[in-house]
Amino acid sequence: MRGLPQPAIEEFNTGGKYIAILNLAREHNLTDILPWCLYACAQLSWETLVQGVITPRGQKEKLSEDDLVRCLKGREELICDSIHSANTFNDEETACFGGDCANILDQMVDICISAKEFINPDPLGITADGYQLKNKHLCRKCVEHFTKLPEIDRKVTFEKLPKYFGLTH
Numbered sequence: 001m002r003g004l005p006q007p008a009i010e011e012f013n014t015g016g017k018y019i020a021i022l023n024l025a026r027e028h029n030l031t032d033i034l035p036w037c038l039y040a041c042a043q044l045s046w047e048t049l050v051q052g053v054i055t056p057r058g059q060k061e062k063l064s065e066d067d068l069v070r071c072l073k074g075r076e077e078l079i080c081d082s083i084h085s086a087n088t089f090n091d092e093e094t095a096c097f098g099g100d101c102a103n104i105l106d107q108m109v110d111i112c113i114s115a116k117e118f119i120n121p122d123p124l125g126i127t128a129d130g131y132q133l134k135n136k137h138l139c140r141k142c143v144e145h146f147t148k149l150p151e152i153d154r155k156v157t158f159e160k161l162p163k164y165f166g167l168t169h
């Protein structure tokens with residue numbers, strides 16, 4: 001691979017490729033995939049976003065200034081989205097919230113709000129396991145509710161991606 005340093009290749013293969021994909025999508029006017037491309041880039045480190053990456057062919061791939069701003073603004077929106085989900089996940093009417101469930105759910109809310117994985121730019125990646133349902137003594141109604149909730153949250157977030165990344169007019 002033309003003597004490229006191994007860390008540069010690893011960085012490209014572990015996420016930096018999304019910068020190249022976004023640039024190709026822009027070059028070929030593939031607007032339908034731009035929200036996903038920007039979402040994937042929003043998961044990258046600050047350094048990678050600003051400095052770009054070296055491809056295995058030795059070319060430097062960077063975000064345009066406009067896409068860098070879109071990516072950073074979108075990342076902020078995604079973080080807010082994950083915080084909102086953690087703060088409101090027990091406000092639904094489809095769970096019982098009675099007796100033991102209420103106490104367990106209060107503890108789960110505290111854990112979610114303080115847990116780093118719930119305050120991140122990747123709310124589409126949170127699963128029911130993320131809500132720590134295993135080995136909790138919740139009633140069936142609450143378990144069903146909190147098993148469905150992450151998928152509902154993901155759908156809402158997915159629909160908002162164009163807005164989050166400034167792709168709507």
